Every structure is written in structure tokens, then in C-alpha cells.
Amino acid sequence: METSIASPQAVTPEQLKLSRTFDFNLEALRGFAAILVVWHHVLEHQHWLDPHYIPTGILSFNPPGHLSVVVFFVLSGYVIGRVHPLPLGQADIVPYMKKRLLRIYPIYLVSMALALAVAEETFPPLTILSNLTMTQTQDDLAPVIFHNNPAWSLSFELLFYLLFIPLSFFRLSVPLVALAVALVGIVAGTQEYYHFASAILGFALWLCGVLIARYLQRPAAPSFALMVSMLFLLISLKEFNTLGVLFTKLSVFLAKPYAIEAGAIQIIDLSYLPYCVLFVVLFAGRDFAYRQHFTALLLLLPAVAFYKKLHHPDVFQNRALIIPTCFYISAVLIYFFRKQLEQLSSRLIHRLSSTGAYSYGLYIIHFPIIAIFVRIGWFSGTPFTFFVRFVCYVFLCFSAAYVLEKKFQPWVKQLFLSPKTT
Helix, strand or coil, rough: CCCCCCCCCCCCCCCCHCCCCHHHHHHHHHHHHHHHHHHHHHHHHHCCCCCCCCCCCCHHHCCCHHHHHHHHHHHHHHHHHHHHHCCCCCHHHHHHHHHHHHCCCCCHHHHHHHHHCCCCCCCCHHHHHHHHCCCEEEEEEEECCCCCHHHHHHCCCCCCCCHHHHHHHCEEHHHHHHHHHHHHHHHHHHCCCCCHHHHHHHHHHHHHHHHHHHHCCCEEEEECCHHHHHHHEEEEEEECCCCHHHHHHHHHHHHCHHHHHCCCCHHHHHHHHHHHHHHHHHHHCCCCCCCHHHHHHHHHHHHHHHHHHHHHCCCCHHHHHHHHHHHHHHHHHHHHCCCCHHHHHHHHHHHHHCCCCCHHHHHHHHHHHHHHHCCCCCCCCCCCHHHHHHHHHHHHHHHHHHHHHHHHHHHHHHHCCCCCCC
């Protein structure tokens, strides 16, 4: 009886070289996405930063935090695929998981302890245990502790790390597994198995990152202006996602059209996948046939949704569209004038790359910190108090992230990893 195990894929010298190098441009993408998540939660959870004030007008724009998580999944898959170009052997599995756990769990544990400390309510022992062990679910059985809301994605991340073991050990065909997983996730989502579908669809997104690492091996000269253009596109994409509009129109053929927008990871999130793949490819310096055409197409495609929104009767009353509109127009202009803006863009990307070094700490600690602000009722209720609170909040988030990533994490690694395994 034949198995579904693919034949071993030859590992090129380029892959081995990449597996040992540190990519600062990818760190810029990672750091920028983490900042968007922090910004998103300030606007999404009204009254948390300032209990008696909500930003209005142009400042009410809510950036794409959820899209940033989708970017994280694809980026994470790419990094794992790049670091592990060779199939895992039996002797590699324990060191692999040890490294993965030591990377995410110590900082995660600190953030969860802070979340439990600042929460006003008490939680059942099962909820606490599941959140401490990263086995929480999206249902009422073992829900995510809301005071550390981003933790749901870390439990998914741990699941993906585990699923990578049989994928690599048995040398399964990544394209076939990714396609099969995506189809199962879509079917499960349309049948309202949202929790299962979210995990499966998330894994499909993650596998796309592995595919980039495995199959797009041809290097490309970096264009920093193009990277900045993509970052600006990322900010505006939620408002002008033409592919998302297409997904919504196609959902009318389903028995339950609302199902495509349900769950932690939704079917409609697949409309972001071409963009997430493009972002990772460009920042990783990978090339493929017709990459320039693909980039131009995805950059100009939101213009369709942008054009339709301009013809909406209430568009000029919605000031929250001003920021994404400015960023989208800027993304297009930077793309067409990237030669002239290359030097300036290079400085911006290099500045952003430093934030990637503590992006994980920022991502997982910012929500427990904002949960502290909601309990401080005084000095609240005006634009000025909101601004002061925001400045203090950003300072605390970045300071905590720096301490966690640059002080605490190295100490943990030194404690648990021998020099040969670091």
C-alpha cells in the first residue's frame, strides 16, 4: 500500500545559508504588525485606555489588528520553514520543541500572571489551568482570559509547532497538506464548527509561510521603498479589501452566508492570504516569476473598493476613512516613485527593524497593561487625558517588552539551554 509521503526535497546551499542568518527586514514587518495590534486594541476596546473618553472623527480609525495576526501566522510558518529546511529526525524533535517552548512560554507566563493579577473577576480553576498551559479554547469550556485577549493566537501557534513535527518527520507534501487543510477548514466553517475551523484555517495560513521558505528560493534585491509601500497598504487594506468584497458576494451561494465571518480565524481571512504572502516574500527578499506584475495587481486591486466607497452617499461624513485613504494613496505613490524614495525608505525600515526584536513581548504584554488603565477612573474624560494616557501606555508597553525580550528571555535561555542548543 502506498503512503502519501512525498519524496525528500533537495535542500539547496541557499536554504542552508538562510537558515543560519538573521533577517532584519522581516523584523521590520514583524515589529510593524505588532504595533498595529496595539493600536487596534486601543480603538477596538473603547473606554479601556480612558474610561470616560472615546476618540472621534479622524482618530476613530481602527487599524487592521486581526489582519496583522494573519500576517504573523504566515511569517511564523516562513521562519520555521527557513530554520528547518531539512526533515526533522527522531533526535531533533525534543530539541525543536524545547526551543519553541522556551521562545514563547516564559514571556507568555509572565503576561498571563499579570492578566490574572489585574482582572477584577475570579476564574474557574479549569480556565486558569488551560490559560497557563496554552490549551485554552474559543468556547465556554476553557475560554481565553479576556485580560490577555491575544493569548488565543499563541495557543494556535503552539498547535502549529506540534503539527509541523509529523509534517517534517514523515516528509509530507506541504502543498498537498496545505490545500487539504484549507478545504477542510472551509467546509468546517460553513457547517458552523467555528473553533475547529479556526485552528485548521490558521494552520493553512501558517503552512503558506512554510511553502515560501521551501519553494521560493531565488533571492531578490531588496527595495526598501517597496517595503514601505506594502506597510502603508497593510494599514489601509481592511477598509479597501476588494478580495474580501468578492468573498462576501460569493457567500450568498452558501446556505449560511454569515459563516464566512465567524470564528477566531475566518473563511474571509483567506482573502488576505495573497497579500500576506506578498508581504513576507518582499520583506524576505524572495523572487518568483511575474513578481512585479503580482505586486502591482495586489497594490491596485484595492482601488476598486476605494472607488466604490467614494460613491457611497455617506462617505464624506465618515472621517475614520481619512487615515486609510491617505495611507493607500501614499502606498501607490511610493510604489511609482520608489527609486526617488529608496534612501529615505531605507532609514525607515532600519528603524522599524529594531522593534521586531521585542515584537513578541509587545504583542503579548500590551493587553494586560491596558487592563490596568481601565481601572484608573481619575484623570479621564477629555482628549488631553486620552493623549496623556496613550503616551504613558505606549511607554509602559515598549518598556515592558524590552525588559521581557532583552533581559528576561536571555536569562531564561541561559538557564535552560546549553551553549550547543542555543
